Amino acid sequence: xxxxxxxxxxxxxxxxxxxxxxxxxxxxxxxxxxxxxxxxxxxxxxxxxxxxxxxxxxxxxxxxxxxxxxxxxxxxxxxxxxxxxxxxxxxxxxxxxxxxxxxxxxxxxxxxxxxxxxxxxxxxxxxxxxxxxxxxxxxxxxxxxxxxxxxxxxxxxxxxxxxxx
Ligand code: ROI
Numbered sequence: 001x002x003x004x005x006x007x008x009x010x011x012x013x014x015x016x017x018x019x020x021x022x023x024x025x026x027x028x029x030x031x032x033x034x035x036x037x038x039x040x041x042x043x044x045x046x047x048x049x050x051x052x053x054x055x056x057x058x059x060x061x062x063x064x065x066x067x068x069x070x071x072x073x074x075x076x077x078x079x080x081x082x083x084x085x086x087x088x089x090x091x092x093x094x095x096x097x098x099x100x101x102x103x104x105x106x107x108x109x110x111x112x113x114x115x116x117x118x119x120x121x122x123x124x125x126x127x128x129x130x131x132x133x134x135x136x137x138x139x140x141x142x143x144x145x146x147x148x149x150x151x152x153x154x155x156x157x158x159x160x161x162x163x164x165x
Contacts, residue, residue, distance in 0.1 A: 039068050
């Protein structure tokens with residue numbers, strides 16, 4: 001049924017996986033995010049297959065972005081995402097290496113957060129095609145705290161190393 005809750009902040013999450021049937025991890029995680037407390041899933045991008053950023057001797061990633069409306073604070077949203085990563089096995093073999101599920105808080109309203117454990121907007125957001133393209137699919141005119149739109153940032157990318165699957 002309909003969730004009853006104070007909804008206030010629009011947030012965007014980036015999902016990535018390159019281990020153990022990545023597409024299945026991403027699809028399941030999207031459903032599980034929709035079940036977060038005080039949270040509605042508003043939109044989801046297609047799944048994208050992307051070349052790894054980092055060591056090249058690892059499998060391609062599957063990436064996606066979701067748009068949510070949430071009453072959770074940034075810290076509680078991070079906690080919910082980390083619990084979901086653990087539930088998915090949270091295998092991380094090495095720095096910038098392969099993983100079963102990674103969930104990053106890309107944006108949380110217009111808020112900027114600068115904590116050791118949490119940076120919002122997400123640090124890699126403006127350079128990563130596997131974040132910007134899925135985000136542009138669901139919200140091209142979104143203005144980031146820096147004042148640029150997602151569409152403009154996509155136009156700055158030199159080349160794309162991903163495709164919709
Ligand atoms: N590379 C791609 N293509 N997609 C990711 O989600 C991703 N996540 C990471 C690292 C290992 C940096 N590389 C990635 O954490």
